[in-house]
Every structure is written in C-alpha cells, then in structure tokens.
Amino acid sequence: DQQVKQNSPSLSVQEGRISILNCDYTNSMFDYFLWYKKYPAEGPTFLISISSIKDKNEDGRFTVFLNKSAKHLSLHIVPSQPGDSAVYFCAASRGGNEKLTFGTGTRLTIIP
Amino acid sequence: DSGVTQTPKHLITATGQRVTLRCSPRSGDLSVYWYQQSLDQGLQFLIQYYNGEERAKGNILERFSAQQFPDLHSELNLSSLELGDSALYFCASSLPSYGYTFGSGTRLTVV
Numbered sequence: 001d002q003q004v005k006q007n008s009p010s011l012s013v014q015e016g017r018i019s020i021l022n023c024d025y026t027n028s029m030f031d032y033f034l035w036y037k038k039y040p041a042e043g044p045t046f047l048i049s050i051s052s053i054k055d056k057n058e059d060g061r062f063t064v065f066l067n068k069s070a071k072h073l074s075l076h077i078v079p080s081q082p083g084d085s086a087v088y089f090c091a092a093s094r095g096g097n098e099k100l101t102f103g104t105g106t107r108l109t110i111i112p
Numbered sequence: 113d114s115g116v117t118q119t120p121k122h123l124i125t126a127t128g129q130r131v132t133l134r135c136s137p138r139s140g141d142l143s144v145y146w147y148q149q150s151l152d153q154g155l156q157f158l159i160q161y162y163n164g165e166e167r168a169k170g171n172i173l174e175r176f177s178a179q180q181f182p183d184l185h186s187e188l189n190l191s192s193l194e195l196g197d198s199a200l201y202f203c204a205s206s207l208p209s210y211g212y213t214f215g216s217g218t219r220l221t222v223v
Binding site for chain 2: 042045046098
C-alpha cells in the first residue's frame with residue numbers, strides 16, 4: 001500500500017526555468033510533509049517542509065504547496081540550476097518526529 | 113557532514129551470512145530511524161528507537177533486528193542474508209521539534 005506516491009519517475013527541465021515536482025498521498029492522518037534531495041552515494045538531504053496548517057512554504061528558490069483537499073503537494077524550484085539535478089523524495093508523517101513515509105522519488109535533470 | 117555517521121560505507125558478503133551496520137546519531141538526538149532503499153525504490157521504514165527503547169516498527173523482516181545502546185548509537189543486524197537484501201541502508205536521527213538528519217548510508221551487496 002503506497003501511501004505516498006510520486007507518479008513521475010523522471011523530469012527534465014531547461015536551466016533557468018521552473019521545475020515542478022508532484023506528490024500525492026492517501027493517508028489523511030499525515031500532517032507534516034517534507035521534501036528531500038538525494039545525490040548518488042549520499043544520504044537524503046532535507047530541503048523544505050510544510051505542516052498541514054499551511055498551504056505554502058517558501059525558502060529561497062524552493063516553494064512547497066499543499067492542497068489538503070486533493071491530498072497533493074508540489075515542490076517548485078525557480079529558477080532551476082544545474083546543481084539541482086538529483087533525485088527528489090516527498091515524505092509524510094503524523095507529527096514532526098514520527099517515522100517518515102517516502103514516495104519512490106523523481107529524478108530531476110536540469111539541462112544547461 | 114550531516115553529523116550522523118554510518119559504518120561501514122560498503123559491505124559485500126555472501127548469502128546466509130550475518131552483518132552488523134552501525135549508526136552514530138547527531139549529538140543530542142534521541143531518536144534513531146533505520147530505512148532501506150532497494151534499487152529504484154523509495155526509502156522503506158524499518159524501525160525506530162527513542163532513547164534506547166523501540167518506538168515504532170515498519171516493514172522489518174524477522175531476520176533483521178536492531179538495538180540502541182546507552183550512548184545512543186544504534187546497530188542494525190541482518191542475518192541469513194539473501195540476494196534480495198542487497199540495498200542501501202540509511203540511518204537518520206532527530207530531536208523533538210527538529211527535523212530528521214540522514215547519514216550517508218551503508219551499501220550492502222549480497223553475492
């Protein structure tokens with residue numbers, strides 16, 4: 001039972017344009033959502049998070065949007081840079097320090 | 113350096129063997145989580161320890177076990193290894209009100 005889904009295994013975006021990564025979840029008990037970035041041979045690195053009391057959180061070039069009614073969140077990266085090429089994982093939890101349930105990841109490639 | 117240390121970085125072993133993966137959490141973090149990432153898969157939660165006590169269990173096989181010691185480091189023991197156990201094993205630690213921090217992982221190859 002995949003409670004967190006990232007339906008796009010890969011995405012290619014031109015440098016300077018906007019990258020939009022999507023994530024859907026099924027468990028309505030999730031109230032905290034995170035995005036992680038992962039390079040090969042490294043552990044996931046925290047990018048940005050959002051709690052269910054908000055619908056948007058912004059940090060520099062990264063913005064996460066949460067649509068609770070649709071059980072959908074998205075990560076916007078603008079402008080996209082070559083160093084953004086990595087695998088991005090969406091994760092969700094019930095509470096901020098409970099176990100995370102991860103999606104299967106989206107491989108983002110930024111084309112120079 | 114995330115502050116979470118995992119050893120060894122790479123491990124190659126034969127089927128049927130037993131291995132121990134070690135994790136030292138970030139200083140002050142009380143919770144340790146173990147995750148498994150198989151090829152092209154997301155990270156699957158295995159088990160969580162909080163201040164020495166098991167707190168939550170995920171899809172952890174009976175052949176796998178873990179513990180957290182008084183100094184808060186944790187070990188994940190994998191026994192009767194099968195080819196399908198080949199994966200990246202990540203440890204993460206956290207402190208209440210702060211987020212997760214992941215280690216760089218142990219790549220286990222079972223041959």
